[in-house]
Amino acid sequence: MSLIAPLLVQIALTLGLVGLVGVSRIGALRRREVPLAAVAASNDAWPEPVRLISNNYANQFETPVLFYVLVLLALHLGATGPGLAVTAWIFVASRLAHSLIHLNGNNVRLRFNAFAVGTLALLAMAVQLGFTAFS
16 A cells, blocks of 8 residues: 555645635635735634635644654554555545535534544554554
């Protein structure tokens, strides 16, 4: 199993969200929902749907950064077995679920559950890499 595929899916999610941020912001400006001057120094003035997308995009630079580091470390160590691949896919699936929940109703309890699953997947990846690095 490869770690490259989940890595590329996570990158695609992030790039898709940055595109969605741009489209939603341009749309809000064109519909005159917010003046450009109001968002020049802060994101607070954007309409809530735009803020949700922006916040979700920003979330892709929190725990996913650890995912990227763990995948690169795994590739460096040659630790690309099925255990790491499965946990990598679990992490990416949790991020996709987190984004879908965040952008469709934003049920905080469900979103937290997706976040927790992803965090546990990162922990599992780190433990596996620790065993590989120190054995």
